[in-house]
Amino acid sequence: MLVYLVRRLVNVVFMLLVVAAVTFGIFFMVPKLTGTDPAMLYVGKIADKAAVEGIRHKMGLDKSIIEQFWLFLRGVFAGRDYNAGVDMTHCAAPCLGYSFKTEQAVWPLLLNRVGVDISLAVGASVLWLVFGTATGVISALRRGTTLDRVTMTVALAGVSLPMYFTGLVALAVFVNQLGWFPNSYTDFADDPVSWFQGLVLPWVTLAFLFAATYARLSRATLLDVLGEDYIRTARAKGLKEPVVIGKHAMRSTLTPILTIFGMDLGGLLGGAVLTEKTFNLRGLGYEAVTSIQSSDLPVIMGVTLFAAFFIVMANLVVDLLYAVVDPRVRLT
């Protein structure tokens, strides 16, 4: 178990390094290939040569790509100083870079935004996990009935609807026509009630989309599992049906659900770009899109790494949970 955990943690670090290297490589190579100068992006087109050189030196863009990557990695653990003569900027550890566009370090910026995504992801994931899985299980147990057909039709429609479309329709109906909810986000710490009201629609919209996927998956998996020999054995030895389903069948049904749950939750924590744009929430996804539009490379880099971190960690937690849920899985 401990050996497994250590190996997995090494793996996590390795994955993050690769993601960082690839992101770094692409965003520092592409401008070279296409002939745009990242330093120029910061100072604008009318700046004189000296100013461009100054910013290039301060950002470390005059160094080789390996050296730049090394400075970036060291900054994450030890902090980093950006020097240009007397003009010095300190970026405290963990330094994920410094945005010269907005004159602030990337890490505090990300911390500031992640609250929105945590609120969004946690609330929505509870909804979709409970409703999606429950619907799928009930459908599988009542296979072929009208209930099954209706829920599966709704689920199929759910996976075919673009989230930003259902979101816009929800906004049009519940915010503008009925006026039931405000269309604004309030921090939980400021006012928990407004926080809740502002998030109901994003939660439900997002959860509907995911619940549809989970309902389809859990129904298909449970039907597969119910055909297994060990279920027949459990029934043959006289166990009651709720025990057969609840204790025996559900455990292996949950394994694939957990797999995609890890990916989905991790993905959302690192920035729910579409939801944020539709409901005008200012989270990591918003920050990323804004920085992409203004070509603010350090912020793009920071968000990408931050998001990858969430995905990798969520997958690790899921792999550990397998052993708890599925008796066939042993961590070795």
Next chain:
Amino acid sequence: MTTPTETSGPASGAQPDGASTPEPDKQIEGRSPGRIAWSRLKRDKVALAGGAVVVLLILAAVFAPVLTALFGHPVDEPHPDQINPDLGLPKGAFGGISGDFLLGVDPTFGRDVFSRIVYGAQISLLVAFLAAALSVCIGVVMGIMAGYFGGWVDSVISRVMDVLLAFPQLLFSIALVSVMPNELLGLGDTGVRVAVLVTVIGFFGWPYIGRIVRGQAMSLREREFVDAARSLGAGRAHILFRELLPNLTAPILVYATLIIPTNILNEAALSFLGAGVRPPTPSWGQMLSDAVGIYQADPTYMVVPGLAIFITVLAFNLFGDGLRDALDPKGN
């Protein structure tokens, strides 16, 4: 090609003695797995309906110039007379729907929405199909090699797939699109955007099929027909692509059909976020994104592209689901 399916010829002992056999003259015919699947698919009315819609959509996209000439107006032709100059919105009710403008006109310019939807289908389907082809090609080659060779080949390919799945795809794609130049390798603006969309969507999609193919190849390599081929002196390439690949046709076909709707949603999402083809080239996601600011005043302009995406994705999903059920050897 050697097919490890159950012998589907005349089953032994299928004809019990006695005169109770209903049609004694009828020749019992062996049915190939393909024919069994086709006869199942023919009975699945919902899947066939989905398939029919898919065919119609493809025809509509291919014959877009003909369709718009018959039922619409040139795609980029503005109709200021249809627009209320004070509001910048269509004059007529329901987004200006009339006998002349079947789906209304778009705000500000008064362009024919029907024509823009039909031309939007071109971009949407083109990107979805090409990206699916790319994912399938990379995924099949990588998956089959990982599954068949095992060992370090498997480790490396599996690790690459893990890293790709840990990437925040959407963010990464928008960022990549934003640093791409307007012209590249002789491609025009729309050409570059389509190429980038196909590349990012296709490239991030291959690990999903890679994992499926890897799993299948792992179990197939233990089968006798592979041993037989090897003992007859078949080379690696022959075993991989002449022996294993034909047996993977069913999962690959199903997956390819089901990845297309996902790609359509991805393309629409990227266009919605402003990373798709650039205006004035029409795309569904871009129309929805234009609708964000004005959906209260002109809901039709939000509903039409939303429904276009929904119907297209639903049709592909229905057909893909039916195909999967029909090709499932466990089904009846």
